[in-house]
Amino acid sequence: MPEPHNPEATPWLSVIGVGENGLDGLSSTARTLIAQAEYVFGGARHLGLVAPLPQGRCVAWPTPFSAGVQQVLALRGHSVVVLASGDPFFYGVGGVLARSLEAGEMLCLPAPSSVALACARLGWAQEQCHVVSVCGRPMARLRPFLQPRARLIVLSADAQTPRELARWLVELGLGTVRCSVMEALGGPNERCRSFMAKDGPPDDVASLNLLALDVPAEVTEACLPRCSGLPDTCFEHDGQLTRQEIRAVTLSALAPRAGELLWDIGGGAGSVSIEWMLAAQGCRAITLESVPERAARIARNAQALGVPDLHVVQARAPDGLGGLDTPDAVFVGGGASRPGVLEQAWAALRPGGRMVVNAVVVETEARLVQAMQEWGGRLTRLSVARLDGVGGFHAFRPAMTVTQWVASKPHSA
The missing domain is CATH 3.40.1010.10 (Tetrapyrrole methylase, N-terminal domain)
Incomplete structure (x- = not known):
């Protein structure tokens, strides 16, 4: 120090x-x-x-x-x-x-930084702008910040960044974003030019540039909601997905705070890890998924939803837990009844950390009763029913009931 x-x-x-x-x-x-x-x-x-x-x-x-x-x-x-x-x-x-x-x-x-100069040229209040660098970083990191009426300053990697960014915005349905490419700010060769994302940038952009994005108010449907419980349609999955309503309750129980690390055991589609990372600045997640196809799918979902730094470990718990950084929270969405999974996760959890386990089968429910008796916490049953067609009528079709165990590890443990 x-x-x-x-x-x-x-x-x-x-x-x-x-x-x-x-x-x-x-x-x-x-x-x-x-x-x-x-x-x-x-x-x-x-x-x-x-x-x-x-x-x-x-x-x-x-x-x-x-x-x-x-x-x-x-x-x-x-x-x-x-x-x-x-x-x-x-x-x-x-x-x-x-x-x-x-x-x-x-x-x-x-x-003066290039961001200060850019805001001065545009008449933007710097404290109201999000600054994101794509120098050696994936462009997908921009996704959470693309909100209605948002203003972003993007630090470009090179002369190709403006064209790649404009193309990506169009793919997201954000072709009406107003972009300004700003070159050599503060020098004799300074140049500032504006274009709509759907129209693409000028052809002669210098390698030293940054982009200012002004997102219009009318693009709400193309922007990610900034709350727990994204629609299930946001995720590519094969059916192994923590559903929207259950996921919202699960994220609330996990209680993410800025800079914390989550272990997501049995990642499925990666939805809980992804929303954890979206929840607060600097939140990190490690997800364990033993099925190769699902592990690859989790990485694709993370990329598409703006958290490309999600760490996917293709392994089966508890064997894959060794050597990982100490978690601030643990979510077990699959494999909780397997011997050693809860024990090793609880032992690794830092004091004051939270563990949340979801179960749908009675064998796992029985294990959660044992866990509550051993480590405390609370058990809750969550039921969701969605309206569905029944012939020419409608009725609520219940999903499988989820039993959720939530516990905080005491500092004396």
């Missing part, structure tokens, strides 16, 4: 944000630090923007990215400058370096 700040410490590393206006946008302090540094690290573009100011050795940032971090840290004690785009602590190198430094070792001089 970084040490408390020492006000007398002298930073050896300066991380300086550089805009497209190069030297013209740098303060006198930033100019002095760059000129006097023994080593100046940066991408080729960054080094070109500040030339010929550096008097020390200029080092182009290597590939992979982590190699550059190690090179910088190896020079601890020397005078080192790292150049970054805009604000180094916004999707930048600043946060990566800070994890390996003590307080007082690094000085950061940020420039």
